[in-house]
Amino acid sequence: MKIGLTYDLRSDYLAAGYSEEATAEFDREDTIAALETALVDLGHLTDRIGHARQLVGRLAAGDRWDLVFNIAEGLHGIGREAQVPAILDAFQLVYTFSDPLVMALTLHKGMTKQVLRDAGVPTVEFAVVAGPEDVRALAFPPPYFIKPVAEGTGKGVSAASIVRRREDLGAACRNLKTAFQQPVLVERFLPGREFTVGLLGSGREARVLGTMEVRLLAGAEPQVYSYTNKAQYEERVAYRLVRPGEDWVVARSEELALRAWRLLGCRDGGRVDIRCDAEGRPQFMEVNPLAGLHPVHSDLPILCTALGIPFVQLIEQIVASAAVRIKACPLPRKQVLQAHAHCHRP
Known part of the structure; x- marks a missing residue:
């Protein structure tokens, strides 16, 4: 197969002035090289595409792939991990890993826990804190564990994430919200394995x-x-x-x-x-x-x-x-693109 690779290269964003922490989720060059080597060893042809905007440019130029190996994290917004999958869905291109709905949902830790809690999956008491009123409404006692609601790689998680007194929770959430510009997930602290x-x-x-x-x-x-x-x-x-x-x-x-x-x-x-x-x-x-x-x-x-x-x-x-x-695509991609063009003829 001809496999395109979508990714966010950390060095590109560091060169553009983003901080080490801001780029923590992005991939190093040796990750892309290792992935490309593995795919070639498996008999595939590879094509480096890059991030979401580069993908848009390649698609506009008419480039297509049998499969896209997507590890792009995205840069802006709580739905950022859904950006590349959504673009690929629009062109009916098959890609690795989850679809836009799953990517957007699971990056928001509070919504993910709410869906699973309602389905009966064991998850500790939690609340999403967007302001002081949410802290006041909190219904469970300390100790608490706090983290940004939509970050990965442990960003925003430190020893200060454990808040042992309720009177300290407001300031702790305020500091974290200011640092990451997003609501804070507050959970009852889990002391176990x-x-x-x-x-x-x-x-x-x-x-x-x-x-x-x-x-x-x-x-x-x-x-x-x-x-x-x-x-x-x-x-x-x-x-x-x-x-x-x-x-x-x-x-x-x-x-x-x-x-x-x-x-x-x-x-x-x-x-x-x-x-x-x-x-x-x-x-x-x-x-x-x-x-x-x-x-x-x-x-x-x-x-x-x-x-x-x-x-x-x-x-x-x-x-x-x-x-x-790939086998489950309802129409060959050529037919889909031809149908789309026909619908937009003047």
């Missing part, structure tokens, strides 16, 4: 790949898988492969993760993060349907390495999952 569950596939074909327990080392910011801890994971974090047959908490976490993945309609591959409450019961934290794919530093490939799965095999399975949708 933390897991990240890898998943592959879509719908009923989705399955759990495996689970890692996230353990903070002595030099880490305590009790929180923070932005700094993630950035310096080699010194601050230990990832331990855990098995459902050996630990009922892991088994329950994997059941919860797979149920959330299917309920949300996530596709092809990604991660669900789980943390346990004081009684050791797993609770849904968040889902990442556009997980990092650096072959060494990203959580999903780290999990694959622990399982003995080569990076190229991970990419192969993601492509195979997405390629099923």
Whole structure:
């Protein structure tokens, strides 16, 4: 297949003056190179497209692909991860990972938790705080855990995310909202074990790949898988492969993760993060349907390495999952484009 690659290259945004933290979710050149190498090794032709605006330019020039391997995070707005999928849907081009609805929903952590809570998935008490009135209306007691409602890679998460007194919550939320210009998700703090569950596939074909327990080392910011801890994971974090047959908490976490993945309609591959409450019961934290794919530093490939799965095999399975949708296109793309042109003739 001819596979186009859509992505946001971190170095481009740093050169344009964006900060290290603002570009934390974007990909490094070696991630794109590793992905391209894996696809070529699998027998595909690759074409680097780039970010959303570059994609628009290529489409306007008439370029098309059999499949687009999309890892573009987007830059502006809570729906930014939906931008590239929406453009590709408009041209009836098949792409990896989730559709615009799922991407927009799951980046908003509060809405995601509301959907899953209403479906009966265990998730700790939470509220989205947009102003002082929301703090006053909060119905559950401290300690709290706060983070921006629509960021990834641990952005905005630090030791200060744990707020132990209600009287400190207003100022803490105000500071975070000012820093990230978005509402704040407030959850009851979960003191227990933390897991990240890898998943592959879509719908009923989705399955759990495996689970890692996230353990903070002595030099880490305590009790929180923070932005700094993630950035310096080699010194601050230990990832331990855990098995459902050996630990009922892991088994329950994997059941919860797979149920959330299917309920949300996530596709092809990604991660669900789980943390346990004081009684050791797993609770849904968040889902990442556009997980990092650096072959060494990203959580999903780290999990694959622990399982003995080569990076190229991970990419192969993601492509195979997405390629099923190529056969499902209702009309050949040429016919769709011809029909569209006919409808707009004067």
